[in-house]
Amino acid sequence: MRRIFFKELREHGWVFSVLFVLFALGLAVSLNRADEEGGRFSALKDFLMTFGLVAALVGGNRLVVREYTGKTQLFLETLPLSRTKVALAKWVFGWVWVSFSGAAAWAATWWWQTRTVAVPLDDALHALVPALLWLSAFWSLCFVAGLLGRYRLLFWVVFGLYLYALDEVGQVQVMETPPFHIISESLAVANAWPAALDVVVCLVITLVGLVLGLVLTTAGEGSIAATLSGRMTSRERIASFSTLLVGFLLFSALTRNRDRPAFALESVTPKDSPVGPIGLLPGEGVTEEQGRALIESIAVDVVTLVQALQFPKLAGVYVVAQRGLDPDVVLRVPLGEKDGVVFRANVGDPRFDSLGLRYRILHSIISDRTNDRALNEDRHWLLDGLASYWNVRGNAEGRALLRKRGAAAPIGLSLQSIARWNETFEKAGDCFGMGISFVLVDALVDEIGEEAVVELARRVFAKPHRNLRDALFEEKLPALLKEKGVDFAKLVERAESARRNAGGLLGYQGTYELLPQGGGQTRVKFSLSKDGAPVTRWRGLSASAGPWQAGIGDTEPARVDARSGDAMATSTYSSGERLFLAIEVDEPELKCSARVMQEWLVLP
Amino acid sequence: MRRRFGRAIALDGLSLAVQRGEIYGFLGRNGAGKTTTLRVLTGVLRADAGIVEVLGQQVTKVPVELKRRIGSVSQEQHFYPWMSGRELGRFVSGFYPTWDGPEFERLTKLLDVPLDKRAMELSGGTRTKLGLALALAPRPDLLLLDEPTTGLDPVARREFNDLVSTIVKERGCTAFLSSHLVDEVQQVAHRVGIIQAGMMRIEGAVPWLLESVKRVKLLAPLPSLPPGFEVVRGDVLRATPETWSATPWPEGTLVEPLTLEDIFLAFARTDAVATAA
Numbered sequence: 001m002r003r004i005f006f007k008e009l010r011e012h013g014w015v016f017s018v019l020f021v022l023f024a025l026g027l028a029v030s031l032n033r034a035d036e037e038g039g040r041f042s043a044l045k046d047f048l049m050t051f052g053l054v055a056a057l058v059g060g061n062r063l064v065v066r067e068y069t070g071k072t073q074l075f076l077e078t079l080p081l082s083r084t085k086v087a088l089a090k091w092v093f094g095w096v097w098v099s100f101s102g103a104a105a106w107a108a109t110w111w112w113q114t115r116t117v118a119v120p121l122d123d124a125l126h127a128l129v130p131a132l133l134w135l136s137a138f139w140s141l142c143f144v145a146g147l148l149g150r151y152r153l154l155f156w157v158v159f160g161l162y163l164y165a166l167d168e169v170g171q172v173q174v175m176e177t178p179p180f181h182i183i184s185e186s187l188a189v190a191n192a193w194p195a196a197l198d199v200v201v202c203l204v205i206t207l208v209g210l211v212l213g214l215v216l217t218t219a220g221e222g223s224i225a226a227t228l229s230g231r232m233t234s235r236e237r238i239a240s241f242s243t244l245l246v247g248f249l250l251f252s253a254l255t256r257n258r259d260r261p262a263f264a265l266e267s268v269t270p271k272d273s274p275v276g277p278i279g280l281l282p283g284e285g286v287t288e289e290q291g292r293a294l295i296e297s298i299a300v301d302v303v304t305l306v307q308a309l310q311f312p313k314l315a316g317v318y319v320v321a322q323r324g325l326d327p328d329v330v331l332r333v334p335l336g337e338k339d340g341v342v343f344r345a346n347v348g349d350p351r352f353d354s355l356g357l358r359y360r361i362l363h364s365i366i367s368d369r370t371n372d373r374a375l376n377e378d379r380h381w382l383l384d385g386l387a388s389y390w391n392v393r394g395n396a397e398g399r400a401l402l403r404k405r406g407a408a409a410p411i412g413l414s415l416q417s418i419a420r421w422n423e424t425f426e427k428a429g430d431c432f433g434m435g436i437s438f439v440l441v442d443a444l445v446d447e448i449g450e451e452a453v454v455e456l457a458r459r460v461f462a463k464p465h466r467n468l469r470d471a472l473f474e475e476k477l478p479a480l481l482k483e484k485g486v487d488f489a490k491l492v493e494r495a496e497s498a499r500r501n502a503g504g505l506l507g508y509q510g511t512y513e514l515l516p517q518g519g520g521q522t523r524v525k526f527s528l529s530k531d532g533a534p535v536t537r538w539r540g541l542s543a544s545a546g547p548w549q550a551g552i553g554d555t556e557p558a559r560v561d562a563r564s565g566d567a568m569a570t571s572t573y574s575s576g577e578r579l580f581l582a583i584e585v586d587e588p589e590l591k592c593s594a595r596v597m598q599e600w601l602v603l604p
Numbered sequence: 605m606r607r608r609f610g611r612a613i614a615l616d617g618l619s620l621a622v623q624r625g626e627i628y629g630f631l632g633r634n635g636a637g638k639t640t641t642l643r644v645l646t647g648v649l650r651a652d653a654g655i656v657e658v659l660g661q662q663v664t665k666v667p668v669e670l671k672r673r674i675g676s677v678s679q680e681q682h683f684y685p686w687m688s689g690r691e692l693g694r695f696v697s698g699f700y701p702t703w704d705g706p707e708f709e710r711l712t713k714l715l716d717v718p719l720d721k722r723a724m725e726l727s728g729g730t731r732t733k734l735g736l737a738l739a740l741a742p743r744p745d746l747l748l749l750d751e752p753t754t755g756l757d758p759v760a761r762r763e764f765n766d767l768v769s770t771i772v773k774e775r776g777c778t779a780f781l782s783s784h785l786v787d788e789v790q791q792v793a794h795r796v797g798i799i800q801a802g803m804m805r806i807e808g809a810v811p812w813l814l815e816s817v818k819r820v821k822l823l824a825p826l827p828s829l830p831p832g833f834e835v836v837r838g839d840v841l842r843a844t845p846e847t848w849s850a851t852p853w854p855e856g857t858l859v860e861p862l863t864l865e866d867i868f869l870a871f872a873r874t875d876a877v878a879t880a881a
Contacts, residue, residue, distance in 0.1 A: 003698040011686065074682040077648050079699050080671035 004081075004089035012062045016097055019058060020104075023051045027105050031112045040113045041127040042188035047105040049183065052135050055101045056142045059094040064146030087217040091143055091210055098135040106131055117574050118520075119190075127190040130182040133202040137179050140209025147216040150232045154240050161244075165251055179205060274306045275299070276316035276340060283321035285348025294319070294347060294354060301358050302365065305390050308454045309461060311369050316340030317361060319347065327351040328430070328586070328593035330360045341365060353592045355391055355398060359434055362387040370461050379460050379477045380421045385441030386457055388434040393450075399442070405435025405590050407502035410597075413440055413495050415488075429584065429595025436499065443495035448484050456480055507531045510583035510597030512540075514604075517572060522603050524569035526562065528583050528596070534565025538585040539593075542569040545578045545600075557582070577603050605654035607640055607802075614640040615651070616802035622780055622795075627772055629793030630782040633872045637802040638782040642750045645780070646676055659745055672700055675739030676748040679755070681731040685724035689717055689734050693741070700742035708741035715763065729760045736764060740771055747772070747779040753788060761785075765792045786865040796864070798871045805871040806842070810864060815845035817867045821858040840870040 030043035067073045067090075076086060110124045145155045166172045175184050178201035182194045232240065278299045280291045302317055318340055325331070327349040333342040341364050345357050366383055367374045374383040392398030409432035411417060417424040418440070425433040445453050459475050481488050509532075513525040526540035543557035557580060560567045573579055583597040607615040615637050622628040632638045643649040645658055647666025656663055659673055666674075683692055689712060697703040712719055715733040723731060732752055739747060747768065753761040769792050772779050783789050789796055790810055797807040806813065819840050829835065832847035840862070843851070853859060862870070 003695060007684070007695060011684065070685075071682040072684050074678070074680075075684070078646065078676045078678070079696065080668045080674075081699055082668055 001085050001089045004086055005093055008063060008090065008093045015058070015062060019055065020101065023047070023055070023101060023105065024108075026051055027108055031109065040117070040119055040123070040188070041106075041109050041190045043112070044106055044109040044127055044131060045183055045185075045188040047109075048102065048131055048134055048187075051105070052098065052102055052131075053138060055098045056094070056135065056139045059097050059139060060142030060146040063090045063094050064143060065152065068149065083217045084214060087147075087214050091140075091213060094139050094143060095136060098139045099132055102131045102135045103128065116576055123190050126193055127187050130187045130194040130198070130202075133194070133199060133206075134179065134183050137202040137205040137209070140206045140213070143213045144209045144216070147213050150236075157244065161247060161251070168251075178202070273303060274311065275303050275314045278302060278317045279319070280347070281318070281320045283348055284323050286321045291321075291347070294357075297354070298358055298361060301362055301391055305362055305365065309366070309369075309458050311365070314340065314365065317365075318342045319357070320344045321347040323348060326593075328353055328356060328584075330357050332360070332364060341368070351586060351591075353431075355388075355401070356430060356434070356592060358391045359387050359430075362390055366461055374461050377419070377421055380425070381418055381437055381440060382457060382460065382477060384421075384425060384433060384437035385444075386453075388438040389441045389445070392438070399438075401591060402435050402438040403442075403499075403502045405431055405592065405594075406439040406499050407435070408432065408587075408590060408594065409436050409499075411436070413492050413499060415492055418492060427595075427598045429582070429593070429598070431587070431590060431592035431594045434592075435590075439499045439502075440492070440495045443491055443498060444486070447491060447494075448486060452484055456484065508535070508583075508585065508594075508596035512581050512583075512597075512599065520575035521572045522575065523572050524579070524581060525566060526560070526569065526581070526583055527566045528562065528585065529565055535585060536562070536564055538562050538567075538583060540567050540569055541580070541582040541584065542571060542573075543580045544571075544573055545580055573603055575603050579603060605641070605644060605651040605656060607637075607644065607649065607652050614802055615644075617654075618799065618802055618804055620797050620804055620807060622778060624778050625772070625776045626794040627769065627779040627781060627792050629789035629796040630780060630799065631784065631786065631789055631796055631868055631872070632782075632799035633784060636799045636872070638784075638799060639750055640802075641799070642676075642678075642748055642780070642782055645748055646674065647671065672702070672742070673745045674748060675742060675744035675746070676750070677732065677735045677739045677752040678750040679752065680728075681723075681735045683723040683731065683734070686722055688722050689719035689726075692723065692734070692738060693719070696738050697741075702742045704741050704743055707743070708737055711737040711740055711767075715767065729756045732756060733760065733764065736767065740767075743775065743777075745777050747777060749779060749781045749783075751783055752781075753783070753785065761788060768792060786868050790864045798868055800872050806867070812845065813864065813867055814861060815848065817842050817862055817870065818848065819860040819862055819866075820853070821860065822854065823856040824854070826854070837870045837873065840866075 027043060027047050030046040067076070106124070106128045109127070110119060113119050145152050145159075148155050163174055166177075167174050174180055178195075178198045182198035182202055186192055186194065278295050280286075280295045282288070282291045298317060298319070302314070305311075306314055316339075320333070320342065322344045323346060325344065325346040327346050328351075329345070331344045333344060335342055341361060343357065343361065343364075346352055347354075347357075363383060366387065374380070388402055392402055409428050411424055411427050411432070413436055425437070428436060441453065448456075456477075459480060460477050478488065507530050509529045511527045513527070515523045515525055517523055524540075524542055528535045528538045540560045540562060541557040542560075558569065558571045560570050569581075579601050581597075581599045581601070582595055584593045584595050586592075587594040605615045605618045606613075618637065618641060620628075620630075630638055630641070640649065644651050644656060645666075647663065647670075650664055658666065658670060661670055663670065684695075687695065693705075693708050693712075697705065697708075709719075712734065715737060717730055717734045717737060718726075723734070726734065732755070736752065749768070753764050756764060765788055768779055768781070771777065781789065781793060793810065795807065795809050796813060798805045806817070808816065817836060817840060821839060829841075830851050832851070833841045833843045836842050848859075
């Protein structure tokens with residue numbers, strides 16, 4: 001067995017060494033990214049989902065498949081060597097390889113994290129154990145698959161289809177079921193041992209894989225899948241192809257007929273409309289009249305925008321009314337483009353901000369159609385401004401409300417604030433952000449007219465990138481503005497002065513205090529007053545972010561609902577952590593949740 | 605031994621015995637069942653029916669201990685292409701307690717095999733010679749050779765066969781040489797067996813075979829075949845040497861001796877089976 005082990009090391013060592021270096025580079029990228037994602041071992045989780053699988057697959061191919069495709073098994077057959085020993089040596093070698101890769105990734109992740117936060121060994125082991133269990137199980141699977149000879153590719157196709165069908169047809173969250181669950185978020189957070197069921201399933205797969213591998217090796221004639229190593233006969237090829245074809249047809253029939261929620265209310269869109277159905281799934285507290293009014297206003301916004309920007313046909317827009325969500329929260333459902341744009345919002349709440357929802361819908365449509373190019377910093381203001389502006393065209397009341405929001409914003413318009421638009425918008429929050437972006441685009445419309453602004457937007461957003469040349473030589477917004485004769489600095493000045501003249505700040509005074517707790521831990525105390533008097537209903541938000549994280553992005557901050565002038569943040573933060581802190585209050589006058597304080601800081 | 609592969613019958617009641625210390629030439633056409641026989645003997649395949657004894661030990665699956673006493677060389681050498689001859693020697697030596705390192709060096713030198721070149725850099729003939737050196741270095745009791753010289757040039761073939769003869773003579777081991785090259789078998793084998801369609805057609809020492817199978821040309825047809833004779837094919841008859849010498853043939857009859865190749869052709873051609881039956 002020792003001879004076989006060293007033979008494998010000599011034969012595959014260089015491939016595994018090269019892979020190891022690639023893994024290290026990949027892990028380095030993951031570690032950098034993980035700082036922005038949170039979760040002390042999220043880089044390890046990413047590693048296991050990608051490189052861990054690659055390690056096992058390559059291991060199976062090198063150690064098992066090559067032995068029969070290269071016919072060297074015929075040489076092994078002539079030697080006085082039992083097949084069990086050969087198979088066992090190969091399994092152990094593969095296991096050592098995947099475990100070593102996983103353990104090295106774990107150690108590197110642990111070391112990386114300990115540079116900024118203290119991660120005790122116990123916590124680190126919470127990540128190592130599931131990682132090794134997962135790798136062992138997947139390695140055993142690869143080992144068996146390799147021993148299936150000419151049927152191995154069929155095995156992987158069927159396995160992939162099974163997982164896909166589980167997710168698409170069965171609506172089963174694959175990552176939430178064992179054995180995949182063992183490398184889910186709990187591994188990234190590393191705060192508990194894996195669930196007993198996950199451990200058992202992984203161990204069973206490992207052992208069954210090993211036993212099945214030994215049976216395949218020793219049963220029948222020839223060594224190491226010799227009997228299965230030939231090419232498929234034409235009959236087998238036809239049978240496999242037909243089975244897969246039938247599987248695909250069944251699968252596509254099942255997915256096509258999948259039940260969709262009954263969108264009881266749907267807008268009437270003409271046949272040649274550039275937008276599919278626009279529907280609402282009403283929930284408790286949503287009257288038909290209210291729902292109808294909302295989808296009709298969305299339909300007008302979307303159809304006119306898609307026509308104006310000459311976008312290709314949109315699959316549809318759906319809103320699912322969901323009680324329990326905060327009235328200012330609008331969540332996009334992560335679905336594919338063929339399912340349309342789907343949002344969840346608490347439509348029935350009296351404080352629901354319908355302008356906010358409509359803004360988010362238009363924003364999503366434009367950013368989707370441009371493959372997120374619209375989110376680039378130089379044109380993001382135009383995206384936000386156009387999405388805000390489009391909702392309130394010809395709606396005096398809406399325009400007045402957005403002007404008011406812009407005027408109340410604690411951050412003004414300047415060339416600097418526009419150049420760092422993502423940061424500016426984040427500081428302002430959605431409510432004020434919509435306001436200031438509206439003010440800017442409104443000023444632009446005043447200067448060059450709506451038609452010219454739409455043409456500008458079409459050129460910046462709508463032109464599809466057909467090839468790399470288009471992407472490299474795309475038209476830049478500042479150049480286009482100049483072409484239209486717009487002096488941008490003067491435009492910003494005018495917009496800012498209009499904003500200031502429209503009203504003023506709301507008079508809120510939001511502050512925070514850092515309270516050291518000992519052991520390098522700190523708690524945050526928020527306070528909010530208006531015109532000197534404490535405010536009693538508001539929210540404090542806090543989140544920890546990585547050193548390279550420019551904005552809070554999609555991270556959901558921890559939130560405390562205050563019922564007095566002061567409130568303590570729910571989480572405790574460690575020394576050296578980079579913190580995002582904000583205070584939001586429901587402002588009846590502005591009909592939105594206004595961010596009255598926002599700060600980034602590094603804890604001392 | 606009987607062995608089927610699906611509907612195809614590879615071995616159909618084959619029976620043979622090889623004596624210790626002899627070189628047994630196993631002649632047959634392609635697909636006659638030679639390789640199947642050798643694969644059963646090395647334990648790679650199992651016989652569906654029959655008894656197989658190797659080195660006096662009855663086997664259904666050749667155990668590791670028995671395999672250590674067997675050296676084998678096949679038509680193609682499937683060595684690890686990245687291993688040099690020396691590395692192969694080192695790798696193989698670990699599986700044989702009887703491995704003789706100096707003998708391996710001597711054999712490779714004798715056969716002119718460069719030990720520092722990787723297997724993938726060696727010609728087919730040199731790889732076969734390396735295979736023979738690897739098979740002989742553990743000093744096996746039984747040497748199984750499955751058409752090893754196919755593809756070798758005449759000089760290399762002669763070297764190969766001479767070495768096998770010498771080793772068998774010196775060590776007293778046994779060699780089982782499967783081939784369809786009659787001249788080489790005639791050159792080295794003590795006894796020869798001819799197999800056709802999985803059945804042993806004739807078996808014996810080469811001089812005995814030459815005395816047993818002859819061509820008879822008659823001037824007029826005989827009313828019946830003389831007792832003790834058997835038609836192999838057409839005018840080729842088979843009988844014991846004693847029967848041949850004791851049988852009086854009519855005047856003008858021509859009894860021609862055959863070469864081993866003629867005998868092989870008479871037995872191995874497909875229509876011979878029907879004629880014999």
